Amino acid sequence: MTTVTKNEPSRRNFLKKSAVLGLGLSAAPMSTGAAHEGEKNNTGRGKLNEQSKKLIKLFGLKYPIFQAAPGGEELAVAIANAGAMGAVSLSWSSPEGAFDVVTRMNAATKGNFYANYVLHFDPVSLDAALEAGCPTVQFSWGLPSEAMVSKIRNAGARLGIQVSSKQGAQKALNLNPDFLIAQGLEAGGHIQATSPLVHAMQEVLELAGDVPVIASGGISTGHDIRDAIDAGASAAILGTRFMATRESNGHAVYKNALVGAGDNATTYTNCFNRDWDATHRVLRNDTFLNWEAEGCPTKGKKPGEDDIVATHPQMGATARYSIMYPVKGHEGTLEDLAMYAGQGAKNIMDLPSAGDLIKRLWSEFENG
Ligand SMILES: Cc1cc2nc3c(=O)[nH]c(=O)nc-3n(C[C@H](O)[C@H](O)[C@H](O)COP(=O)(O)O)c2cc1C
Structure with a gap:
């Protein structure tokens, strides 16, 4: 990351x-x-x-x-x-x-x-x-x-x-x-x-x-x-x-992550809650797994909480736990952002x- x-x-x-x-x-x-x-x-x-x-x-x-x-x-x-x-x-x-x-x-x-x-x-x-x-x-x-x-x-x-x-x-x-x-x-x-x-x-x-x-x-x-x-x-x-x-409008990194994601690829969580604290389903990426490994800490104690992992020409900086998904034009470690996915992702090939x-x-x- x-x-x-x-x-x-x-x-x-x-x-x-x-x-x-x-x-x-x-x-x-x-x-x-x-x-x-x-x-x-x-x-x-x-x-x-x-x-x-x-x-x-x-x-x-x-x-x-x-x-x-x-x-x-x-x-x-x-x-x-x-x-x-x-x-x-x-x-x-x-x-x-x-x-x-x-x-x-x-x-x-x-x-x-x-x-x-x-x-x-x-x-x-x-x-x-x-x-x-x-x-x-x-x-x-x-x-x-x-x-x-x-x-x-x-x-x-x-x-x-x-x-x-x-x-x-x-x-x-x-x-x-x-x-x-x-x-x-x-x-x-x-x-x-x-x-x-x-x-x-x-x-x-x-x-x-x-x-x-x-x-x-x-x-x-x-x-x-x-x-x-x-x-x-x-x-x-x-x-x-x-x-x-x-x-x-999803970024290629996000779309490619959906393809062949497999059976156990998604998780139901409140991990990506910087801008809106609500439950969501995403692909289990490094941001999620590292947060989970530390015991799912609350806001203020999350690993890498203030990291800016991506930037966008119009939207500017996107922080690690932002609710924003990677869109066309984003640059950075996009696979660390919230990549929303339902359980039907297992059928996307x-x-x-x-x-x-x-x-x-x-x-x-x-x-x-
Ligand atoms: C990338 C992404 C962004 C979403 N954004 C919104 C949103 O802005 N408003 C909303 O009501 N639901 C939003 N949803 C939820 C969808 O409306 C819908 O409930 C969900 O996609 C259905 O499940 P599925 O993804 O398994 O088809 C979003 C879903 C995804 C995957």
Whole structure:
């Protein structure tokens, strides 16, 4: 491991810099007339349920496949234009940045994308995103206030909320969302879930009624998507699998680490908590293993805590335990940064284009 220098990036600087991670792209009205490949080609097991058909129609999709928040604009456009649902992370964007991202996304797609906000951070760019015509807004790690929901509804946008339990589902359903996401502990990145996906899904489905539930966590193949849909989900969200594509904004070091990561590659931890103390799943790298070897010490006592292990032309210095993952343009000992990965990483063997990956996922879904 290389320690480059010591520096103390402030939280505000971190937030400013992280906006670069959320680079996204557009605001044409949502297309609802796309051919539904998923619906058309299905027979037997893996057949789409009625809820799933309704969901893909609602969002103008060919496939019941959603990108999770990360990956950047280029990936979101590629996924949306391949007939799935793209996503941009706007949690750390300035209002101007979010306006531009949404404007570009609307121009480059048919509006089949959503903006994600992690509600542990103030969604300062929500108004700007809606003003730019953001078609769908999705929240995780909290519930939007009634004022936020009114703004979204007044702008004619759709609303999604991530939950992971019966209690969470009940509170979210009181806000009349268009869809819920049920996240399981298998997920990569930050994990609000406290039980495996199958349990989270069961609890959420029990209450959801007509509201579509999208399964999230550890899904990386078409077989996984089929299992989720057979279990009652209307669609599946893939985070880690889409990070390992040509278009994602992940640095090559991170993408290559995902390929062939193996069965026991990830860990559920709060190790990378410099900027946000929350549980997450990452690849077990040297930063994690050295911290674990010292007994998982708390903030202030962590080994190499102030090391700056990477720098980025726009984001500047990134400290060892930062929540930032290695993105294109980073330089340094990138394998020491948080490399988020869900348990489905065990199935990642290549770095295809997003379009090729979606075709492959669908063929696996259909053909077993
Ligand atoms: C690199 C990375 C970054 C993530 N960033 C966010 C985020 O900004 N907001 C959020 O709600 N979830 C975030 N997540 C979690 C995803 O939304 C989703 O729950 C997870 O990727 C699903 O599990 P999977 O990675 O096994 O597919 C992130 C996940 C990864 C892998």
